[in-house]
Amino acid sequence: MTHLPGPIAPPPRLLMGPGPISAYPSVLTAMSAPLVGQYDPFMTATMTETQELYRRVWRTRNDATVLVDGTSRAGIEAVMVSLIRPGDRVLVPIFGRFGHLLAEIAERALAEVHTIETEWGQVFPDAVIEEAVERVRPTLLALVQGDTSTTMNQPLAGIGEICARHGVLFYTDATASLGGNPFEADGWGLDAATAGLQKCLGGPSGSAPVTLSDRAVEIIRSRKRIEAGIREEGDEAASDFIRSNYFDLGMILDYWGPRRLNHHTEATSMLYGARECARLLLEEGVDNVLARHERAGAAMLAGVQGLGLVVFGDVAHKMTNVVAVEIPDGVVGDAVRSDLLEDFGIEIGTSFGPLHGRVWRIGTMGYNAREDAVLTTLAALEAVLRRHGVAVPAGGGVEVATDVFRGAGEAVWTAHA
Template sequence: MRTYAELSPTPRTILTPGPVEVDPRVLRALSYPILGQFDPEFTALMNETMEMLRGLFRTENNWAYPVDGTSRSGIEAVLNSLIEPGDRVLVPIYGRFGHLLHEIAERCGAEVSTIETEWGTVFDPEEVIAAIKRTKPQIVAIVHGETSTGRMQPLEDIGRTCRELDILLVVDAVATIGGVPVETDAWHLDAVIGGTQKCLSVPSGMSPITYNDRAERKVLARKRVERGIRPPGCVEPEVPRRPIQSNYLDLAQLQDYWSPARLNHHTEMTSMLYGLREGLRILHAEGLEARFARHRLHESALVAGLTAMGLALYGDPACKMPVVACVTIPEGIDGESVRSMLLELFSIEIASSFGPLKGKIWRIGTMGYSCSRKNVLHFLGAFEAVLLRHGVKLPAGAALQAALDVYSEAR
């Protein structure tokens, strides 16, 4: 066995749409000695985390807790627990992560209908409402912020319609939670999935979710207590008509684990829970409104700088996600070469995109702890230099002046 070097990661400025830089206070929290999962001191931290998640999701829901896995584990946990085989599910798609909802819903045995709109735009809510009335789904699943295209879908009207028609509305808010408003209760969202590694600035590894009584009723109808923890002498319980497929991602079991009963399921990720709790503590100390305003400010400075360089922003500006800027790669420029030079020489990471947008756009995230004046200004200076080095014609110096103007005006 060869010897392995001590871990010593190079410091990076991470301006992708996730994962982004982690708040140093969260990194410190990760390094604290662990507590046992049923230690009363630890379960108190779990309960505090639930309280803080309710505040984050703007909900009075009883259930708000993290699923122990990356963001798509939260999506799959919700869909797997809510979709009974044969259920009709409508997925409106406007980017890569809409396709993921389709994929997962299909694997859950749903009869999926999709509507698609051009990448770079979102749906007029009326189009979605028309599709709902046409396809009569039991569940609608939709992405709130599509990082693949940098667009954000208004949800309020869709939520009202789903509630009126008694349809469950599931929302993937992985990329927006903690950076822009996500109004679970006011928008009538029945289940919402968030992510840690984007606007919360906690490393990837947990997926905070919330769901209301309407969703819980469907979950409980499919509940089955696990073999091996049924009380002694317990008769074989009646198997529900369509039990939940997954054990690991079974909300009925997860909510028992997060309830005062603390029914044994997985072993909670103690260190990640420390990190999530600290990330939420920091978020509430900053205040949600102040946090959203910070994201808007740095977005303005970034966009002003990019525009001053003469670069074209991709997509419909009316539905731009405030935490991602997509830039059209200028004709004749190798986008990957630009990204590599930024990473290798400036230690700055930005993203490319997927599918039809591969090689067409760069994506620059301003999320959470990465969303700072320092990062925006460092990036604009570096980006200008790298683009000049690649032969792009641009007014040297203009980007930073434009961004500085935004910051001066904001004083």
């Protein structure tokens, strides 16, 4: 007889990397709630309720505020394939790995993609983006807000006005930043924004909140639909079809709208989890949650500096919720990460591209943006570094981080919108 594995039993972990992170306990509880039918009044009411919660999270009045079932990348792809017509010019300013992702998805949507790049660890001044907009004359500007590969937080407040002045749609990927850094969908003139649950919102990966302006919805609605059996070969309008069924936001909006036109079977447990993520954020208060992330991020930053470690990048523009720490000379970064995981049950992140093997990324987000998680991580990191031959001040990281939490330490960094 073939041996069957027992029930799933993950080891206890404190997830202090760039995401995913440890979920809020009540989110996991919500996801274990009983299922109901897809058109049960409770189900449709919960969908409507969740839309309103996320309007408040995004700080928008957009009626078209929904969830796309899938990871945060599902939301990105849904927006881009639904907004981009083949041949459209798309401008992507790249300051980390996830800008490259936006460019790739735009290329797959058959856009004419133009990119500008800056050194990893930096962000773009508004003037540089405006110059590129004037030169490229794009239909769409696609820009990451917080890129966890570099930990940088791109300022967005002035870019919406630039896009409006030049008739450009403005989309941002806020996967890593929403819920832990300021975000104003309406105030900043966003036409589309997407996120995921697994960072500052404190849930598991698997649901992508999306919000769309009326202008974006109008463009999506104007795209041609492929009706079964009616499209003929060589149809001149074929290039205007949205090339995905699952990620056709026009169809998804019909499903979430008052007509409830069937598109897919909503991921009920993920809906429950997404609702709880938003409910918790709003119950605590958006400003209070942002302040908690800022305080935890400042404490972790001070703590790693207190251990004598060097922080990567332009600290003035880092996200509140993740810090990149340069790996000391002579230390094998993955060996330190392995010891933290095996001996302390703590996960921190590595990095990609030009930063691979150069930095660790340590997150303080969502449920883990709290004092005990920060202090435990710093104490464990100190012990492991000492084991690997790094001379670190005894208790230095925990001491200065505690000062930040107590308000006794001098502020070393504040969040930038």
